[in-house]
Amino acid sequence: MKNITIAIDGFSSTGKSTVAKQIAKHLGYVYVDSGAMYRAVTYYAMQNGFIDDKHFNVEGLVAKLNTINISFKFNNAMGFAEVYLNGVNIENDVRTLEVSGFVSKVAEISEVRQKLVEKQQQLGKDGGVVMDGRDIGTVVFTDAELKLFMTASAETRAQRRYSELIERGDDVTYEAVLKNVQERDYIDTNREDSPLRKAKDAIQIDNSNMSLQEQFDKILKLAKTTLESSVK
Ligand code: CDP
């Protein structure tokens, strides 16, 4: 059977990565979290003094891009691939609200996008991939057989992300998470290079009132229909 490409774009905390992992597991496909790659570059920038609350040395970061090696390694216990920076597992480190506070600024830099898009295209070149992010259907895989665009209200999304961070043991407030979600929505949709947009041929799904199960069932059905029509 043909290995299709599934591109899932949308706003923060719409459940993209949760459903992408489930669908990839169900179909035996590879899941790639493109957001983790932008988070990895941001984490590198923070660790190496290129970005903090007061300054952002864009040129310094860009000059170091070729020394930043991002990779993924499947963790059997977790059931998905974790992100590594220069050989070190940074899966947990990149999920903090602090990284979320800088990541959209880093993701505005064209040189960063170019490097990561190339890597994403390489990872998905043989199909059989589910990739989620902001520009997967519009830039990375414009020919993806199935494109989805996920939305939900900002409050619903912030509540989801807040619960997740509290469960991890992070010291955050709902208000700070909501502010971050809204700021990232704004920067991601208004940046010049590859802004977050629904691809013309993407199917929009508002999951504000959908459970994880309902969302999975709906998207699996779409994936199966797409698979059937692409073997004909
Ligand atoms: O999981 P969440 O939706 O909070 O974010 P993410 O998918 O980890 O992405 C973090 C940030 O990376 C986004 O807010 C974007 O600024 C950037 N990003 C991007 O520009 N393009 C992508 N394909 C993926 C993420």
Ligand code: CDP
């Ligand atoms: O990848 P993205 O940022 O779009 O979202 P996610 O990390 O998959 O989901 C963020 C949180 O929302 C997770 O804790 C999901 O379990 C939860 N969620 C939910 O409760 N109901 C949904 N329909 C979608 C996501």
